[in-house]
Amino acid sequence: MSGLQLPQDKLIEVYRNMRMIRRFEERVMDEMATGDIPGNTHLYAGEEASAVGVCLHLDEGDYISSTHRGHGHSIAKGVDIDSMMAELFGKASGTCGGKGGSQHIADLRKGMLGANGIVAAGAPITCGAALSAKLLGTRHVAVAFAGDGAMNEGVMSESFNLAKIWMLPIVFVIEDNGFGEATANEHVSAGSFTRRAESFDIPAIEVDGTDVFSVYEAAGQAVARARNGGGPTMLHVHVPRYYGHYSGDPDNYRTPEEKAAMRRERDCLINFRKRVAEVSLLEAAELDAVDRAVDAEIDRAVAAARAAPFPPLSALTTDVYVKYL
Amino acid sequence: MPKKSFRQALNEALHSEMARDPRVIMMGEDLTGGAGANGVKDAWGGPFGVTRGLLDAFGPERIRDTPISEAAFIGAAAGAALTGLRPIAEIMFVDFAGVCLDQIMNQAAKFRYMFGGRAKTPLVIRATYGAGSRSGSQHTQALYPIFTHIPGLKVVIPSNPYDAKGLLLQAIRDDDPVIFLEHKMLYDTVGEVPDASYTIPFGEARVVRDGKDVLIVAIGRMVGVAEEAARQLAADGISACVVDPRTTSPLDEETLLDVAEGIGRIIIVDEANPRCSVATDISALFADKCFDALKAPIKLVTAPHTPVPYAPNLEDVYVPTPDAVAKAARSIVKR
Numbered sequence: 193m194s195g196l197q198l199p200q201d202k203l204i205e206v207y208r209n210m211r212m213i214r215r216f217e218e219r220v221m222d223e224m225a226t227g228d229i230p231g232n233t234h235l236y237a238g239e240e241a242s243a244v245g246v247c248l249h250l251d252e253g254d255y256i257s258s259t260h261r262g263h264g265h266s267i268a269k270g271v272d273i274d275s276m277m278a279e280l281f282g283k284a285s286g287t288c289g290g291k292g293g294s295q296h297i298a299d300l301r302k303g304m305l306g307a308n309g310i311v312a313a314g315a316p317i318t319c320g321a322a323l324s325a326k327l328l329g330t331r332h333v334a335v336a337f338a339g340d341g342a343m344n345e346g347v348m349s350e351s352f353n354l355a356k357i358w359m360l361p362i363v364f365v366i367e368d369n370g371f372g373e374a375t376a377n378e379h380v381s382a383g384s385f386t387r388r389a390e391s392f393d394i395p396a397i398e399v400d401g402t403d404v405f406s407v408y409e410a411a412g413q414a415v416a417r418a419r420n421g422g423g424p425t426m427l428h429v430h431v432p433r434y435y436g437h438y439s440g441d442p443d444n445y446r447t448p449e450e451k452a453a454m455r456r457e458r459d460c461l462i463n464f465r466k467r468v469a470e471v472s473l474l475e476a477a478e479l480d481a482v483d484r485a486v487d488a489e490i491d492r493a494v495a496a497a498r499a500a501p502f503p504p505l506s507a508l509t510t511d512v513y514v515k516y517l
Numbered sequence: 518m519p520k521k522s523f524r525q526a527l528n529e530a531l532h533s534e535m536a537r538d539p540r541v542i543m544m545g546e547d548l549t550g551g552a553g554a555n556g557v558k559d560a561w562g563g564p565f566g567v568t569r570g571l572l573d574a575f576g577p578e579r580i581r582d583t584p585i586s587e588a589a590f591i592g593a594a595a596g597a598a599l600t601g602l603r604p605i606a607e608i609m610f611v612d613f614a615g616v617c618l619d620q621i622m623n624q625a626a627k628f629r630y631m632f633g634g635r636a637k638t639p640l641v642i643r644a645t646y647g648a649g650s651r652s653g654s655q656h657t658q659a660l661y662p663i664f665t666h667i668p669g670l671k672v673v674i675p676s677n678p679y680d681a682k683g684l685l686l687q688a689i690r691d692d693d694p695v696i697f698l699e700h701k702m703l704y705d706t707v708g709e710v711p712d713a714s715y716t717i718p719f720g721e722a723r724v725v726r727d728g729k730d731v732l733i734v735a736i737g738r739m740v741g742v743a744e745e746a747a748r749q750l751a752a753d754g755i756s757a758c759v760v761d762p763r764t765t766s767p768l769d770e771e772t773l774l775d776v777a778e779g780i781g782r783i784i785i786v787d788e789a790n791p792r793c794s795v796a797t798d799i800s801a802l803f804a805d806k807c808f809d810a811l812k813a814p815i816k817l818v819t820a821p822h823t824p825v826p827y828a829p830n831l832e833d834v835y836v837p838t839p840d841a842v843a844k845a846a847r848s849i850v851k852r
Contacts, residue, residue, distance in 0.1 A: 255600065289633030296631040305599060306632065310623050316589045317624060320596020320604075327542065327578060328601055347619075350589035357584065511634030512668050514692040517720045517767050 195245070195405030196471060206248060206404055207464055207479055210240040211486045213264040214461060216273060217435075219490050220263070220280060224439045228498065229280050233294040236264035238434035241460035242367050243268035245407025246335060246427070249415040255303045255321040255334040257314030259367075260295050262307025265337050271299045277493040283500035290503045291511065303332075311372075312338055312345035315364065319351050322360035322418075333361040333418040341372025343385055352392045352424070361418035363411065364389070364426040367401065369433035374445050389426035401431035402458045405467065432458045518709035523675075526682040526710045527567050527699065531605070533714050534689045535575050538603060541689060543571065544581040544590050545607030545643075552582045564609050565645060565704055587617035591642065595625040598640035598694070605689060610656045611644035611698060614663075625694040626669030640694045641685075647700040647738055647788060648836050654824035657832075659737070659789040664696045665765040665798070671695045671719055672766040676740035678708040680763060683717035690716065700738040720767035724776065728758035731846045732776050734799055735761060735786040739837060743786050746842035755850050765795045773799065774807050781812035782849045786837050791819040813849035818842050 198206070217237040223229045236243070239261075247256065247268035258265040266276060271287060279286030280294055287297050298306035305321060308314045318336035325332040342348050343366060355362050366385055370377050386396035395417070397410045407429060414425035432454045436443030443451075468474045521529070535541045549572040550561025562569025572580045583590040587608060594606035608614055614621060621642065628636040648657040664672045671693055675681040681699070688695040725740060726747055735743035740761045747757035760776055762769055777783055783803055787796035796817045803815055818837045826832050 257596075287633065288631060288635070291633050292631045298628075298632040298636070300599070300632070300635055305596065306628070308624075310619055313592065313619055313624055316592025316620060317596035317599070319589065320593035320598070320602075321600045322596075323593055324597045324600035324602050327597075347588040347592065350584075350586040351592075353584055354586060354589045354593060358581075511630050513629065513671070514637050516671075516693075 195408035209244045213240040213267050215490045232439045234261040235435040236261050239431040241404035242401045242429045245404045246411040253332045257305040257318040258307040269304045270302045274493045278497040281497040284503040285500045312342035312348045315351035322362040335363045337365045340368040340377040355424040356392045359423040362424045363414040366428050373437045385428045394424045396426040399429045401429035402460045521710040523678045524704040526678040530682045530685040540603045542579045543605045591617040592620040598638045603639045605641040608644040611646040611660050637692045638694045639692045641688045643697045645701045646698045648825045649702040653827045657825040662794040673697045673764050674737040678710045687716040719764045722762045722769035722772040725759040728756040730756045731782045732780045733759045733784045739786040745839035749843040778807050778810040783815045787819045816845040
């Protein structure tokens with residue numbers, strides 16, 4: 193089903209989720225600059241249509257695993273933004289009680305198996321979640337998000353193989369933003385990603401990740417295949433990355449013109465507005481109202497995160513084991 | 518009580534626990550052996566015959582022969598543990614953990630802490646370890662110090678058939694990731710093992726033999742070496758106490774310190790390489806917590822700081838021997 197045929201409330205939800213991710217990311221960038229968010233983060237801005245287009249097919253019992261660039265996937269999977277923001281501030285009210293941080297946000301109640309600081313590490317873990325779903329007969333599916341850089345990790349190919357021979361209900365979503373850290377994909381990747389998947393007899397679909405409707409459509413086929421016992425699918429999603437690799441990246445390997453053009457021509461939010469306006473599905477004013485509501489929610493989340501206490505020092509040594517002795 | 522081999526004891530534990538709990542599954546290379554070859558199934562019963570008969574009893578959905586892809590299937594086991602199953606994954610030789618260490622060290626071990634206590638990972642990773650089979654440097658290491666070092670993992674090293682069964686049952690029922698290490702040279706050792714299921718809690722050392730002149734702490738296969746040394750020493754009129762920690766994480770500090778304080782002379786026997794090892798760790802425990810009770814320097818009897826050699830004469834001296842342990846004991850008992 194084409195995404196444009198979604199009911200209006202779903203269309204609003206799609207836009208709202210993409211907008212939420214965008215504003216969350218922009219706000220994190222601002223708060224990083226104040227020094228109140230410690231460490232560094234890897235921002236997802238520009239890639240929103242991928243997470244949202246895929247996760248719209250998932251329910252709470254379905255699983256996703258994410259990458260070091262995990263905020264967008266978490267939001268799209270329904271993880272609460274207040275607790276996510278608090279987690280970034282390292283506060284006790286955070287998704288992981290302040291012990292995870294940006295690279296380890298997880299919420300098992302929402303089927304979010306974790307952002308991951310190790311490139312490609314989520315792929316086999318997600319195979320395991322898919323195996324659980326299969327053996328427990330839940331009909332849930334699992335989605336492994338990974339970047340183009342992950343495709344050159346051996347464990348990615350191992351996971352393709354395992355997923356196929358075990359016919360796991362899994363979708364591999366390769367978000368290709370053209371860069372593994374600061375190195376261009378074309379500089380370090382041989383052949384084509386879709387052909388790599390196809391060599392395992394895994395169907396692969398190439399998708400424009402700036403158009404949420406294209407992602408939605410492709411992901412719909414993939415998720416349905418997984419849910420109906422048809423095994424794995426791979427989506428190769430082309431997305432722009434608005435910021436550098438990490439929050440302090442000078443990003444001097446891309447020209448200002450290139451970046452400006454990317455934001456002008458490959459913006460999933462602008463694209464969405466254009467698409468729905470063309471067919472008169474939604475008024476601009478409705479979307480503007482969504483923007484304002486999202487801004488207010490982010491403001492509240494930041495204020496709450498700021499005001500929240502850090503974890504007690506006693507938390508340092510808890511949660512290592514369920515029970516050690 | 519019926520006598521059984523170490524191998525049988527493990528096999529019995531796997532059978533009984535898989536029958537008791539349908540969430541327990543197994544995965545590993547050649548768990549059965551022969552899969553896909555002209556309808557042959559369970560030809561090997563596992564590379565060491567430990568998993569024989571499980572396929573017949575529980576079927577291929579629960580007993581999964583994997584490709585030779587440790588990173589993928591150990592990761593899948595971790596993910597399955599995170600989402601409602603209780604997997605037992607087998608790494609044929611613990612040396613191969615290098616291939617999948619990320620999934621053990623960065624993933625399974627850290628889920629609970631990184632996720633703020635909201636995850637449990639009931640995963641058992643079984644692997645063989647140890648020298649003595651002329652298998653060369655890449656199939657013979659005693660890598661438990663690496664796992665013991667990593668918070669979030671529990672490390673179990675049984676030294677006899679009775680413990681093997683009780684500790685494995687405990688490992689499968691445990692809600693944390695457990696590394697369960699089986700010494701290849703122990704598989705054929707025989708001891709009394711009850712038919713019924715029983716568990717041995719982690720972090721409870723076993724006093725293998727009482728004694729008053731010297732304490733010998735020994736791990737895994739080295740427990741037998743320590744017992745032999747104790748018999749030699751007894752002939753000389755030296756009374757040696759032997760203690761087997763059974764798990765290196767958690768470590769039963771209380772029993773170790775208790776016994777050490779009463780004796781004051783300590784030997785630690787460990788097949789692992791000596792640097793940053795379980796032997797040095799236990800030694801530091803004594804130096805830190807009961808220094809005043811010591812009557813002599815703590816002595817470590819370990820492998821040298823080398824890979825395991827292939828040549829039989831070299832491998833034989835690589836592994837600590839009863840003679841070496843007895844010699845070390847005599848050197849401090851005289852003081």
